[in-house]
Amino acid sequence: MKSTRNFRTTSTPPTNTPITQRRLKTKPVLILIAILLVGNLFWFILWLLPSKNHASGDEIVATVDGEVITRQQWLSAMETRYGKETLQGLVNEAVMDKAAAQYKIKVAEEEVDLELAFMRSSQDGTDTTIQNLSDKELRQKIRAQLILEKVLAKDIVIKEEAIESFYNENQSLFNIPxxxxxxxxxxxxxxxxxxxxxxxxxxxxxxxxxxxxxxxxxxxxxxxxxxxxxxxxxxxxxxxxxxxxxxxxxxxxxxxxxxxxxxxxxxxxxxxxGQSFTYEEVKGHIERELAVEQLPSAVAPENFWEEFHATWFYGESK
Structure with missing residues (x-):
């Protein structure tokens, strides 16, 4: 199906991987790649906020053989190493909020709960997203991803028969231990x-x-x-x-x-x-997944920056 928008910039090679495998593996990975970049470093922003106890950049935070390391040196190093990814994640979340308002898209808490349940049941041993993020942060990232997928899938029509068929053929995906x-x-x-x-x-x-x-x-x-x-x-x-x-x-x-x-x-x-989800509970989820499967190329929140006039410290166009 031809894309309904022309802002996709990254090509995705064709794949023969069954959708039943990609649902619990590829899909969470796509979400978590974006989450990991920001989640592991989110705490850094807190240290950048001024406080009356740490107002001075000359405060000593460490010493090595008598040589001091100041708070300003520490924060500057963290900004250099991690600041770009952290800021990018914050801008992406704000852009997705704007997209939700623009396209009148709602994300219910029940939808986030469902994604969390799937994520927890399919967690890969090498993925540390759940450990690195608080529940609130994780829900924020999932919400932003759901908005992105709903924007992309909003004009793609999936027949009821296809949704029912997928549910009936993949019952194990919706019976979570x-x-x-x-x-x-x-x-x-x-x-x-x-x-x-x-x-x-x-x-x-x-x-x-x-x-x-x-x-x-x-x-x-x-x-x-x-x-x-x-x-x-x-x-x-x-x-x-x-x-x-x-x-x-x-x-x-x-x-x-x-x-x-x-x-x-x-x-x-x-x-x-453990939970067992009925057809009605996961119908919207399946419909969105099948719609996203039909997209010819990958899209990230950065593709919406121009539309919502997003700018940032680094001055690069996305």
């Missing part, structure tokens, strides 16, 4: 695991101990947080999936052996009960 927000500590031996557990029982914070002692490098820097996992997850050690199902919310497991012979301890932060 119970998921557990989990943190993990991995140790070399059972003795090390028991030592870590004793520290936790004596009052140590799980996140602090994970940073100090966990051998699971991808989660250690995140305080052990590995996001939401399910019993049906194939990219997770089965021992971890089994362990979380035995632990109550806000509690820590006993040490258990992992498939590689090392030992693990898990902490369950939150449990989201």
């Amino acid at each position: 119970t998921s557990y927000r989990t943190s993990l500590i991995v140790t070399e031996s059972k003795e090390d695991a028991e030592s870590a557990l004793k520290e936790l029982e004596n009052g140590s914070e799980f996140s602090v101990l994970a940073r100090e002692r966990s051998l699971h490098t991808s989660s250690a820097s995140l305080g052990g947080d590995i996001g939401f996992i399910t019993s049906q997850q194939t990219n997770m050690d089965p021992a971890i999936s089994a362990a979380v199902q035995k632990v109550k919310v806000k509690e820590t497991s006993k040490p258990f052996v992992l498939s590689d012979g090392r030992y693990g301890i898990v902490y369950v932060e939150e449990v989201l009960e």
Whole structure:
């Protein structure tokens, strides 16, 4: 189907990947690529805001062998390294809000809830978006993505039969298992695991101990947080999936052996009960997904900057 707008600039090669695979893998990745650029660095903006306690750029934030590093040096370095991506994300969110008003597009909280449920159930082990963003930030990013997709799909007609057929043929996509927000500590031996557990029982914070002692490098820097996992997850050690199902919310497991012979301890932060979505609940979602599938090229929020007269510090045209 020919595009209804002429602002697409990035070509997308044809793909033979089944839509049932792309729904839970490609689609979340497309959302999360944009989210990750901003989410991991969003906190940086907070440090740029003036406060009465840190009004002076000469405040010393670190010393090395007597040589000082000032707040101004620190903020300047962060702006140089991360400022562009952070600002770009903020502009994109504002542009999508303008697009929603212009095209009279609404995004209900239930739609965001649905996307969150799909995202949590299909979380890739290498993706740390959920861990890096607060719930509010994550919902903001999802809302902006939904606005973008609705703008692009607004003039594409999808027949009712196609929507019903997709729902009937892909029931498993809409039956989401119970998921557990989990943190993990991995140790070399059972003795090390028991030592870590004793520290936790004596009052140590799980996140602090994970940073100090966990051998699971991808989660250690995140305080052990590995996001939401399910019993049906194939990219997770089965021992971890089994362990979380035995632990109550806000509690820590006993040490258990992992498939590689090392030992693990898990902490369950939150449990989201499984959900089964009816056709009516996901009809709009499927219709939008099928419409976006028909677009001949990729579009990002930056393609709307000119339309909504967006400018920024870096002065580059998008």
